[in-house]
Amino acid sequence: xxxxxxxxxxxxxxxxxxxxxxxxxxxxxxxxxxxxxxxxxxxxxxxxxxxxxxxxxxxxxxxxxxxxxxxxxxxxxxxxxxxxxxxxxxxxxxxxxxxxxxxxxxxxxxxxxxxxxxxxxxxxxxxxxxxxxxxxxxxxxxxxxxxxxxxxxxxxxxxxxxxxxxxx
Amino acid sequence: xxxxxxxxxxxxxxxxxxxxxxxxxxxxxxxxxxxxxxxxxxxxxxxxxxxxxxxxxxxxxxxxxxxxxxxxxxxxxxxxxxxxxxxxxxxxxxxxxxx
Numbered sequence: 001x002x003x004x005x006x007x008x009x010x011x012x013x014x015x016x017x018x019x020x021x022x023x024x025x026x027x028x029x030x031x032x033x034x035x036x037x038x039x040x041x042x043x044x045x046x047x048x049x050x051x052x053x054x055x056x057x058x059x060x061x062x063x064x065x066x067x068x069x070x071x072x073x074x075x076x077x078x079x080x081x082x083x084x085x086x087x088x089x090x091x092x093x094x095x096x097x098x099x100x101x102x103x104x105x106x107x108x109x110x111x112x113x114x115x116x117x118x119x120x121x122x123x124x125x126x127x128x129x130x131x132x133x134x135x136x137x138x139x140x141x142x143x144x145x146x147x148x149x150x151x152x153x154x155x156x157x158x159x160x161x162x163x164x165x166x167x168x
Numbered sequence: 169x170x171x172x173x174x175x176x177x178x179x180x181x182x183x184x185x186x187x188x189x190x191x192x193x194x195x196x197x198x199x200x201x202x203x204x205x206x207x208x209x210x211x212x213x214x215x216x217x218x219x220x221x222x223x224x225x226x227x228x229x230x231x232x233x234x235x236x237x238x239x240x241x242x243x244x245x246x247x248x249x250x251x252x253x254x255x256x257x258x259x260x261x262x263x264x265x266x267x
Contacts, residue, residue: 005169009177016181016204020188025196032200035181039207042174046218048226051210058233063203063240070244071196074251093191097183104179113172113219120171121221128226136223137230148234155238159245165252 005045012038025071029064036060046118048128174215181208195250195257199243206236 012035019031036059043052108114119125126132137145181204188201210229217225247257254261 002169005173009173012177013180013184016184019204020184020192020197020201022197025194028197028200032203035204036207039181039211042177042211043214045169046174046214048214048229051214051226051229054230054233055207058237059203059207063237066240066244067196067200070247073248074196074257076257090191093187097187100183100186101176101179105176108172108175108179111172113175114170116171116219118169118171118174118215118218120219124221125218126223128223133223133226133230137227141227144231148231151238152234155241159241162242162245163248 001045004041008038008041008045012042025076026068029067029071032067033060033064036064043128046128047125050128050130050133053130171215171219175212178208178212178215181205181211193259195247195259195262198259199240199247202243203236203240206232206239 015031015034015038019028019035022028022031036055040052040055040060043049043055185201185204185208188204189198192198192201210232213225213228213232215225217223217228250262251257253264
């Protein structure tokens with residue numbers, strides 16, 4: 001299990017680094033899709049099977065298709081893409097990121113999170129299968145669930161409204 | 169594999185996403201980096217939920233995914249509207265309010 005964790009962790013970080021440095025939008029989107037697949041694998045390792053399936057379906061499926069659709073719809077030419085490239089990673093940004101990460105590792109160590117193995121609750125924690133997640137979702141979190149459906153409806157209407165060509 | 173490992177992995181992905189948001193000018197790649205950041209938060213939620221011993225963390229991730237889907241739809245709609253108006257995806261050239 002630990003070997004798989006490291007495999008998918010290294011793969012995710014490498015793919016993320018490649019994604020934010022690509023000039024080509026399509027290449028960046030595909031690398032991000034690989035990151036999503038790696039995160040889905042991490043969910044499986046944490047026994048969150050439902051989330052792993054949703055991650056692949058919604059993120060690597062729907063959201064990435066939407067992204068690729070828009071990138072190809074906009075059809076940026078080579079010149080524009082080259083102009084947008086600009087400075088890739090500023091030294092200041094890298095230093096800031098290193099500081100942030102160091103602080104995070106320090107905090108996590110102070111909080112003693114490195115001593116808590118995944119699955120420490122044993123059989124206390126039910127496996128994240130669809131049935132178990134659905135039971136909690138519809139019994140305890142029904143109101144947030146309904147609000148989420150309204151949010152999605154608002155997003156659909158808003159997206160159509162924003163992109164609609166005005167007939168003048 | 170401990171909770172700490174997963175949280176540090178989530179933090180690393182979040183930092184990379186943050187770098188992408190701060191240093192890129194192509195608004196599509198900025199949006200992709202935002203997705204990375206949301207996903208890393210979801211990963212941390214799942215790890216802490218594992219530590220708490222109930223499924224609340226996983227349900228939180230579910231809602232994060234819902235919000236991310238809505239955010240992508242609206243974000244890409246704004247990108248398309250912006251492209252129609254200015255024929256660019258350069259974040260530096262979105263300065264209509266200045267004029």
